Amino acid sequence: MNGPHSSSNKLASEGGAVYKVWVLQLGAATEETLRYLFPPSILSEDGMLSMSKVTLNNKMVALTGKNGTVSINGKINGINGKSNGFHKNGISHKDGGAKVDDWKANYWESFEETPLLAAISTYICYGLLVLIGHIRDFLNNIGFLKVNACLEPKIPGFVPLFSTWESFYTRHVFRRVSDVLGVPVVSCPSARMNIIRRITHDYGWSYEVPKERFPVLNMGSYNYLGFSNTTGPCADAVTEATRKYGIISYNSRQELGTLDIHRDLDELVAEFLGTEAAITVPMGFATNSMNMPCLVSKGCLILSDELNHASLVLGSRHGKPGEAFTGGGDPRPTPHTSTMEEDTHCCRRRIQYGRINKLIRLKKKYKAYMYLDEAHSVGAMGPHGRGVVDYFGLNPRDIDIMMGTFTKSFGAAGGYIGGSKALINHLRLTSHMSVYSPATQPPVVQQVLSSMKIIMGKDGTLEGKRRIQQLKWNCRYFRRNLHERGYIIYGNKDSPVVPLLIFMPTKMAAFSRECIRRGLGVTVVGFPATPLSKTRARFCLSAAHTKEDIDEIT
Numbered sequence: 001m002n003g004p005h006s007s008s009n010k011l012a013s014e015g016g017a018v019y020k021v022w023v024l025q026l027g028a029a030t031e032e033t034l035r036y037l038f039p040p041s042i043l044s045e046d047g048m049l050s051m052s053k054v055t056l057n058n059k060m061v062a063l064t065g066k067n068g069t070v071s072i073n074g075k076i077n078g079i080n081g082k083s084n085g086f087h088k089n090g091i092s093h094k095d096g097g098a099k100v101d102d103w104k105a106n107y108w109e110s111f112e113e114t115p116l117l118a119a120i121s122t123y124i125c126y127g128l129l130v131l132i133g134h135i136r137d138f139l140n141n142i143g144f145l146k147v148n149a150c151l152e153p154k155i156p157g158f159v160p161l162f163s164t165w166e167s168f169y170t171r172h173v174f175r176r177v178s179d180v181l182g183v184p185v186v187s188c189p190s191a192r193m194n195i196i197r198r199i200t201h202d203y204g205w206s207y208e209v210p211k212e213r214f215p216v217l218n219m220g221s222y223n224y225l226g227f228s229n230t231t232g233p234c235a236d237a238v239t240e241a242t243r244k245y246g247i248i249s250y251n252s253r254q255e256l257g258t259l260d261i262h263r264d265l266d267e268l269v270a271e272f273l274g275t276e277a278a279i280t281v282p283m284g285f286a287t288n289s290m291n292m293p294c295l296v297s298k299g300c301l302i303l304s305d306e307l308n309h310a311s312l313v314l315g316s317r318h319g320k321p322g323e324a325f326t327g328g329g330d331p332r333p334t335p336h337t338s339t340m341e342e343d344t345h346c347c348r349r350r351i352q353y354g355r356i357n358k359l360i361r362l363k364k365k366y367k368a369y370m371y372l373d374e375a376h377s378v379g380a381m382g383p384h385g386r387g388v389v390d391y392f393g394l395n396p397r398d399i400d401i402m403m404g405t406f407t408k409s410f411g412a413a414g415g416y417i418g419g420s421k422a423l424i425n426h427l428r429l430t431s432h433m434s435v436y437s438p439a440t441q442p443p444v445v446q447q448v449l450s451s452m453k454i455i456m457g458k459d460g461t462l463e464g465k466r467r468i469q470q471l472k473w474n475c476r477y478f479r480r481n482l483h484e485r486g487y488i489i490y491g492n493k494d495s496p497v498v499p500l501l502i503f504m505p506t507k508m509a510a511f512s513r514e515c516i517r518r519g520l521g522v523t524v525v526g527f528p529a530t531p532l533s534k535t536r537a538r539f540c541l542s543a544a545h546t547k548e549d550i551d552e553i554t
Contacts, residue, residue, distance in 0.1 A: 109492040110483075118503045119533040125504045126532060133172030148205040175204040177505065180512035180524055186213055188230045189221040191544035195521060216521035217549055219539045224380040224496050225467045226544030227411030227451040233459070234411065234450040238443045245442035253428070257439035265445050268452055273386065274396040275418035277425075280448075281433040282440040284375065284405035285311045287415030290432045293318040295371075295401070312373060356388065360398050369400040379409020380496050385455045385468050391494070409455075412447040414440050467543040471496055474541045474550060481554040496541040499525075501534060508535045520553060 114122075139145035152162055174181070179198055187194040194213040200206065227234055241261065251257035262280070269278040281287050292315030296302060302316050356372075363370045374387040382390025387404065389396050396402060401423065405415040417427060428434050455464035475496050482489050482500065490499040502511055505526050512524045515537075526535040539553075 110488075111490055112488050114488075114501065114503065114533045118501075122503045122505075122533045122535070125506055126527075129173050129505070130168075133168060136172065137168075148202060173505065177509040177526075178204040179207070180509050180516075183516070183521070184209075188228060189218055189223060190229050191218055191223075191226065191542060191546075191549065192216065193218045193221075193521065195516070197516065214516070216516060216519050217552065218521050218542075219553065220521050220523035221542070222376070222408035222540055223411060223542045223544065224409040224471055224540075225385070225411075225451070225455070225464075226542050227409070227447070227454075229411070229544075233454070234447055237450040238446045241446035242443045247443060248441050249439035251439065252437055253434045253439050259439070259442060259445075261442060261445045261449065262439055265440075265449055268449060269416045270418055272452055272456060273402055273416075273418040275402060275420070277421045277423075278416050278418040279424050279427050279431075279434070280406075280414060280416045280440060280445075281431075282414045282437060282444070283433075284407050284413065284415040286433055286437070287403055287405060287417060288312050288373065289315040289318065290437075291403075291417055291427055292316060292371075293432075294427055294430045295369075309373065309375070356392065356394070360394070363400075364398075370398075371401040372399045372403065374402065374404040375415070376408055376497065378404040379455060380471060381494060383468070385409070385464065406444075406448045410448050410451045412444050412451070414444060414448070471541060471543040474543070474545050474547075477547070478539070478541055478550050478554065481550070485554070490536075498539040498541065499536040500539065501536050503533060503535055505535055508537070511537055 136145060152160060152167070154160075179200055184196040184198070185193055186196055192215060194215055196209060197212075197214050198207040198209055200208070221228065229235060245259060245261070249257045249259060249262075253262065265280050266278050269280060270276065281291070288309070288311035292312070296316070304312060304316055359370060362368070372389070374389075377391070378387040379385045381387050384390050386396075388394075389399060389402070396418075400419055402418040403415065406412040407414070417424070450459075453459050454461070455468070457464055472494055475494055475498070479489060479491075479493055479498060482498070488501040490501070491497060502508055502524075508524045508526050512522065515522050523538045523540070524536070525538055530536060
């Protein structure tokens, strides 16, 4: 037997769902490999396949049915079952099993352009908002209409403190939808959470805060691996660390603020990333903005992606380089060049292997340095949760400076920078985060330690691998359901951030309010955070979500 058409046909059932099982003659397969081919719903508690649920007979098995998998020519959701080694941080390991996750087998991403009719309608909508705003200001100036606005007085000889357009947009556009852009969360942001539905009678100028708490399914938090919980091994370890160390370190890392758990975290992060050393800091934004000035100076050239995060832009400016290039192209590097690339996991740029690989070749050719921001991808991407470097099977030693944050996949706060020992020692001595900022709070450090050990399997279980697999399956299942319904969504098939285009700002507000009414918490984003014609709802998947949660949405 060498294919599904010549294989035996069996049926298996679990949880009311019927699966059609094809037993393929592709050689013996290890259980760890098969875990990446099956949905998490048929895994046992320890993360392995449950023999009571599916009979393997030491053969490769493919499933089709109500669990969201797609079986095409022996591939399941883009995973190829051919016998081969698998890549771990760019190093090939032969273990006689199947390739765990070959992204090249079925690489897929979607970045559909805004339809012309939708773009025209959106521009007309913004035009009407601006026109009505000017009419309201005119009526306010002649005393016919009372507008609750604190306008800057025009004093002769004084330069205005605020931009006229900025103030106008805030008053007449942003404030009227501020109820959906700042929803208070009053519980732990896990798979489900409680929010407060504020009430306004004057279009956002004032709010009434009711006592009632409204439960919603959380699709708006960066809780990729589901570690944001008040119970479980991480919470227990954090409780013990708080009792032992207290809630704050009281000093900077250079002045008696370094505890043993800070050193443990630095060493664990370096091991996790595959770098020589690492340094951790208490604030994600400052990981870029306060450390980059130590890496560039006059005479340096920075090549920065035009869609990079504000922390990268601010850090570049503080470094005062001789020249900075910001654009979407690939300019030719020169000596003393630093190239900055963000994982762009947050709805902005494609996660392209060719782009990253080309930058690596260029920086080697011209002896430049590469700075990779993996704030969103670390923990969420790759078969081992090590980010886009792990996802594409690249060697982490090819990236000179690896940056990431603990606020998304680890359920904590702060960030890290990994690289050579010389680089990290330089940052320990010169970075403002090491000299002036208090060290990361011990409870936060323990949360990162506990969650990272689970991801790496150092806790003695397969819980970390199970969460990574659950997140990947959730992403593909959710994206496929939306595509089948004709929605325009952006991103890579394995990205847990799923932007759904809704175009018009009025639809953005109505969409968010209706979602909350139906018990769904989702983030909406519009101009100026996005281009005018690409207002969107941003769904954030988590390993804590179940298939039933996703079915409830779609």
